[in-house]
Amino acid sequence: AAWLRYAPLPASVARQYSAPSTVVALNISEVDPVYTAGQELQKGIQGIFGGKVTVANTNISLSSPAIIVSTLGQYVKAYGSETAGHVPELTDDAFWLDTTGDTVQILGQNGRAALYGAFEYLSLIAQGNFSKVAYATAPDAPIRWVNQWDNMDGHIERGYGGDSIVFSNGTIKNDLQRVIDYGRLLASIRINGIIINNVNANATLLNPKGVDGIGRVADALRPYGIQVGISLNFASPSANLVYGNLTTFDPLNQTVIDWWTNVTDTIYDRVPDFAGYLVKANSEGQPGPLTYNRTLAEGANMFASALKPHGGILMFRAFVYDNHINETNWKADRANAAVDFFRDLDGVFDDNVVVQVKYGPIDFQVREPPSPLFAHLRQTGAAIELQITQEYLGQQCHLFYLPPLWHSILDFDLRSDNKSTLVSDVVSGKRFNRTLGGYAGVVNVGVNDTWLGSHLSMSNLYAFGRLAWDPHGDSETILQDWTRLTFSSDPAVIETITDLSLESWPTYESYTGNLGIQTLTDILYTHFGPNPASQDNNGWGQWTRADADSIGMDRTVSNGTGFSGQYPPEVAEVFEDISTTPDNLLLWFHHVNYTTKLKSSGKTVIQHFYDAHYAGAENAQTFATRWERLKGKIDDQRYNETLFRLRYQAGHSIVWRDAINEFYHNMSGIADEAKRVGSH
Ligand code: GCW
Structure with missing residues (x-):
């Protein structure tokens, strides 16, 4: 409930x-x-x-x-x-x-x-x-959707609350009671659409059995005012489906166009209020129009025209990048990809296309500047993609109340044409007069009783809906409404959950990756736990460029990858110059010596690393004991399950602290002034 x-x-x-x-x-x-x-x-x-x-x-x-x-x-x-x-x-x-x-x-x-x-x-x-x-x-934006990364075998990509509530064994479940329960929760936070399957999509969902399943899910959610959509695999026409197997998926080929029109009409026959499609193309090995030297817009528009007569929307992901880039090239930068791919396409997308942009230029990291693409979609609907599932952020085993992080993006003023250009005003459509736009939240709830895997993480889902309706909503007010509804109005309960939640982002950031270096979690397999070494020497482009003397990505125009120049001039100027770049994004934008001093504290970068990791882990140690104050004030089950998670976090934060500190101590050979690091 x-x-x-x-x-x-x-x-x-x-x-x-x-x-x-x-x-x-x-x-x-x-x-x-x-x-x-x-x-x-x-x-x-x-x-x-x-x-x-x-x-x-x-x-x-x-x-x-x-x-x-x-x-x-x-x-x-x-x-x-x-x-x-x-x-x-x-x-x-x-x-x-x-x-x-x-x-x-x-x-x-x-x-x-x-x-x-x-x-x-x-x-x-x-x-x-x-x-x-x-x-x-009234809502700030028309699109307030959730995305589920559910695979048809029932497993959820980056899901930490158990298996899918929608799929099992390659098909849609018969019993959709959990879907109905989910719909009820979503309606209460004013979500009006859901994409039910993974963006790494399986084409067999388009088979007759799949389409009927989509219909049953839509029937289950219709009483909640939630419209259903699906993710598509771009190469579906050439997959082995009953609709005829083509040998091509070229978006300009007439048989391909007819194929998609036919599939789309078939879906609308069963689901007249079908929401539309979500497409991840030419990204991380997924097929797309670039295979045929067609533009991303030509690919997107093919779906958009099939959807158009039915009133459907095509959400096209901006998460397009080359994951085989070469770190020996100082100017190579994955962060540049979205703007590089989409800048020149503004104005050529059909009007029912919305480009869905992850909040930051890389990938749901603990600290990123906003994606500069928001400043370049002036004639195209834009949606911001946020993640409720804590992929890089502790996977629900670490407490992380996300709204303050989301606010750091939504409230950011990109200063297009030297005018106020809040990210929230871009996605609402207000800034550039677009009719479509809004919010996509990757939720990944599963069959676990807690939905997401931990009780406290549900504040993030609740807040996502609240902010999609009103992006100016105050993080603390929203949290306290949620706490009263979820637990109780007892002042100790409100105070404890408020304090821990509002400390959670700075705490996690301190013992993982600070100063804008990104999360420093393992990026090759699990995205969980410390693995600073995994960031570099591979094609993924989440680099730190750490060596014996220096660290950080030089993203300046003058000497680096040029990324800072993707922002409108007023913002570009701030990030171009090391003296005006905020410390918390220092290593995002600049490559510096470990001995460079921070503006805020006068400490060196390396000493800040050491100190922040100790301070963050130390604060995480207090969470479980502060929670213990609530014994008897909430039911034992939720009390104990939460305590278990917070104790885990207390231990894991020490693992994080030592792994990161020892790694950079070994690399730099610079002693910790407080003599903690390197003494093991
Ligand atoms: O960060 C990556 C995730 C993938 C995910 C991808 C995306 C669904 O590790 O699991 O794929 O982002 O957003 O497409």
Whole structure:
């Protein structure tokens, strides 16, 4: 149930509110999310206050206290337009919530918006917040999707909460109850789309059995207002599928175009509200249009035209790079790839194409500057790809509350044309007047009871939905709402979870890779645990260029890879110059001696490494003991399971500390002033 527990409020709090015992849900069918909203309100109020709640699905007279949930259109039909005179204009997916009168009014611009409003009301009362409110709220961006990297055999790539809830044995499961439960969670955070399979996609999902399975998933999620989409393998036409086997997948070949049109029409026959496709092409060995010397845009547009008549969207990933680059070339830089590949394509994508961009230029690292591609998609819809699953960030075995990291990207001002250009305003479409854009969160929930593998990591999923709706949302406020809903309003619980969560990013960064050197985790296999040596001497391009004297990537225009020049001039200037580059990105942009002094502290780079790793690990040691304060304040199971994880983290942070410090001590031969490193 995660944050949707509807746990009873303490009697002293519950007493302060008399919740209506009648719900009127003006749904048009049982798959209408308004129907779901009625059921949810009933369950929620009964759970929170006890007592019995009835749901009526037709308009009754509104003389007695009730909760009415409806689309604005159905409401006006039932009660007349004069009863809605006070409701402001509602844009797509927006809702109106009014608790000031005897009747609580929840009116959505559409069905899913009414459901969002019902969840909002339930969230308020479940937290014991009975203030009288009347407001409309609208999403910042139209695309608020989650991605699952589920393989058809049931395994999830970079999933840490067990196997897939959607797939097993090469096909879609018969029992989709967990999918329904997931849909409920997602609807409550206003997610409106899901890509159900891995971007490293298996073409057999397009077989008739697969298409019917997609249809069943879509049927399961429709009552939650969530549209289903899939990832595609670009070479599907030449795979061994029943739709005829072509010998080519050239996007300009007419038989290929017809093939995709046919597949797309077949899917829409079964799923009329199908969301669209997500495509990873020419990336990490995946096939793509470059095989045929076609541009990435020609590849994307082929799908976009097949989707267009049905209203579908093509999400095209910007994660295109060569993973066989040569480190002996000082100017080679994987970070340059996205802009190099996409800059000249701006303006040639069809209008239902959205380019999906990872937040940073490399790959979900503990600290990255924002992808400069956000400044170059001026005539193309853009979505930011965030990761809820903690691939490089401790894989749910280390506490990492992500919203502050996300804010460091979303709030970044790229200064295009010397004007305010927040990343959040690019993806919302506001900055460059795009109609499509938004958020894609790689979640990777699995069959584990905790969904993600650990209880506390669910704050990240909750916050992802909140920030996709309102990217200005405050990390701490969101966390505390989540904590009250998930655990309790006990001040010790709120305080402890807040403190640990807000310390989690700086702590993890300190004992893994700091000063912008990237996470320093193993990048060749597991992406877990320390392995600074794995960064260099391979084609992946997540290099540190560490040698006996110096470290860091010179990404300047003057002497390095030129990456800093991919930003608009005002930003490029800051990163080009070592004296204005913030310390936390120093080694991202510059190659320096270990003895170079930091601006903030005056310490040398190497001494900062040593000290930060000790300080980070030391703080991680405190997490478990601080958590122990909550014994008896939350249920034993969640208390113990979380304690287990925090104790693991305490130990693993020491492994991290020593592995990194010894590695750079060996490499540099520079002694630790505090004589800790090298003394083992
Ligand atoms: O970082 C890499 C991951 C891959 C992933 C890829 C991507 C799904 O290690 O597992 O593949 O990113 O985002 O496409």
